[in-house]
Amino acid sequence: MNTIIETIQNHRSIRHYEDRPLTDEQIKMIVESAQAAATSSFVQAYTIIGVKDPEKKKELALLSGNTHVEKNGHLLVFCADLHRHELVAEMEEVNVQQSLDTTENFMIALIDTALAAQNAAVAAESLGLGICYIGGLRNNLDGVSKVLNIPKYVLPLFAMTIGYPSKINDKKPRLPxxxxxxxxxxxxxxxxxxxxxxxxxxxxxxxxxxxxxxxxxDTWTKQMALKFKEPSRTYMKEYVQKQGFNKK
Known part of the structure; x- marks a missing residue:
């Protein structure tokens, strides 16, 4: 087993961090690693928003219901982004409206964003940092959009807290x-x-x-049965389409 595989397989979510910010050099290295991920047809349909402002972190922590969104070394918000492709169309004087609205390009943006995020996670962990994905960001995307000034054709998908771990839990066993x-x-x-x-x-x-x-x-099947028993975030389809995605 090489060190890359060892880093990947040693992953666990970190929710407690030292009061120690990441350096600009570390942030740049992590984001550039994210950008090195595979991307469908070179579309690069994502944007990463770094949040340093303590007040914005506090607001996002309240919106997501996760306290460590406020207290970490750095916070990244990963967004599916076709807004820049709307700008591309204006620059090249091409009508892409119908294409931007399709489910296919919605999926491309989701997949591109997820691939970039996982590269960022591995890069951060290889530097001795801990990370945690924050799906709770989707609890209130209207609120998140106001805090981060999100335009149409941009969809915040999840956040990632990064920092120096102050507490490390045991690794959760994965499915066989x-x-x-x-x-x-x-x-x-x-x-x-x-x-x-x-x-x-x-x-x-x-x-x-x-x-x-x-x-x-507790058991895994019990956890999953309770999770899927009732629908959650049922506003999502409306919000996604309001942002211009997945209309066709």
Missing amino acids: FEHIYHEDGYQTDSSILKKQLGDYNKIIHDYYMERTNGKRS
Whole structure:
């Protein structure tokens, strides 16, 4: 195993950081690593907003419901971005309106952003920093858009807190390799899949029992069933389309 794979496989979410800001050099290195990610047809359909302003961090922490959004070494907000392609069209005097509205280009922007973000995460962790993705940013995207001055054809997807860890939790066990990796086609035998999930439940149950000294008894399937039992962020389709995405 080389050091890159070791860094990737040693990932865990960090939610407690030292009161120590990242340097501009570190930020530039992380963002340039994000930019080195693969991008569909060279579209580069994302923007990364770095947030240093303590008041803006505080507002975003309240909107996302995550206190470590306020207290970290640096905060990045990853946005799907087709606004620059609207500007490209103006510069080249080409009508791209119908294309910008399609589900395909919406997906390109989402995928490009996610690929860039994961490169940023690996880069940060390779520097000895910790990170945590903040999906809670989508709890109130209207509020986030006001704080960050987000224009049409830009969609804040998630934030990433980065910093020097002050507390490191044990790594959470992932789903079994055989459950994730299906060879030559999707495994559709439900009995096999449920057996794998049952075995995984035992691992997760033991993980939580050990981590909490017996105070938490939980399984993965129970967590997921409760998560998906009721729809969340049901305003999302309306907001996405208001921003110009995914109309066709």
